[in-house]
Amino acid sequence: MNTPTATVAIDDLRYAWPGKPALIDIPHLVIGAGERVFLEGPSGSGKSTLLGLLGGVLLPDAGRLAILGTEPARLRAGARDRFRADHIGFIFQQFNLVPYLGLVENVTLGCRFSPRRRQRLGARVNSEAERLLGALGLDVQSLRHHSVTELSVGQQQRVAAARALIGAPELVIADEPTSALDANARAAFIELLFGECGRAGSTLVFVSHDPALAPLFPRSLRLTDVNRAATPAEAA
Numbered sequence: 269m270n271t272p273t274a275t276v277a278i279d280d281l282r283y284a285w286p287g288k289p290a291l292i293d294i295p296h297l298v299i300g301a302g303e304r305v306f307l308e309g310p311s312g313s314g315k316s317t318l319l320g321l322l323g324g325v326l327l328p329d330a331g332r333l334a335i336l337g338t339e340p341a342r343l344r345a346g347a348r349d350r351f352r353a354d355h356i357g358f359i360f361q362q363f364n365l366v367p368y369l370g371l372v373e374n375v376t377l378g379c380r381f382s383p384r385r386r387q388r389l390g391a392r393v394n395s396e397a398e399r400l401l402g403a404l405g406l407d408v409q410s411l412r413h414h415s416v417t418e419l420s421v422g423q424q425q426r427v428a429a430a431r432a433l434i435g436a437p438e439l440v441i442a443d444e445p446t447s448a449l450d451a452n453a454r455a456a457f458i459e460l461l462f463g464e465c466g467r468a469g470s471t472l473v474f475v476s477h478d479p480a481l482a483p484l485f486p487r488s489l490r491l492t493d494v495n496r497a498a499t500p501a502e503a504a
């Protein structure tokens with residue numbers, strides 16, 4: 269029987285910013301298809317750096333990092349960008365919404381650079397964007413003529429999540445997307461995110477410095493436990 273390909277497979281992954289000591293040194297980490305993983309670490313422990321490596325924006329100094337069986341480091345730059353657009357949806361800390369585009373257009377941006385994600389939807393790109401916004405708790409009709417800059421932080425976060433999810437990428441990476449919300453709103457958002465990742469079949473890696481969110485997830489990892497380069501202060 270074939271072993272299913274892991275969404276993320278890491279072996280002896282090492283990374284240091286130029287001129288700085290090793291920041292990431294992970295001997296082994298596997299995240300399977302469909303998992304919902306919480307990755308916690310204090311500020312400065314290297315969470316964003318690891319996400320950069322997962323997305324192929326940063327390249328390892330040594331070791332192996334494979335996404336869906338492909339090592340982004342082995343692809344040429346253009347192929348790496350396409351691979352990222354096809355297979356990974358990002359929810360950034362700062363959301364990175366485009367102020368001069370409407371709600372739906374901000375969401376459909378998520379598959380603009382991915383023929384694969386667009387093809388999955390065919391003519392349904394706009395209607396899927398509206399469905400996702402609704403499923404994530406936004407009233408699309410009443411907000412239709414609003415600029416994304418007029419939305420609350422919680423609403424902007426939902427637009428950013430819909431953009432990451434559109435076209436069902438295999439991996440959704442969320443970089444502390446809830447820190448601006450209160451505890452109930454954070455839990456509600458994470459529930460909605462689970463629902464839509466489940467529907468799309470996407471694996472979720474959710475990164476935060478706040479250990480209080482860990483119980484909401486079936487699997488949680490402390491970066492300081494999996495990363496040998498963690499300083500004793502971080503690992504405490």
Ligand SMILES: Nc1ncnc2c1ncn2[C@@H]1O[C@H](COP(=O)(O)OP(=O)(O)OP(=O)(O)O)[C@@H](O)[C@H]1O
Pocket residue numbers: 285286288291309310311312313314315316317318477
């Ligand atoms: N672009 C960069 N150039 C050089 N060094 C960097 C760069 N980005 C991060 N670093 C270094 O890597 C360390 C870890 O940063 P990183 O942003 O990965 O941590 P983090 O856990 O995501 O922190 P936070 O929770 O505050 O976002 C920083 O202390 C910094 O020294």
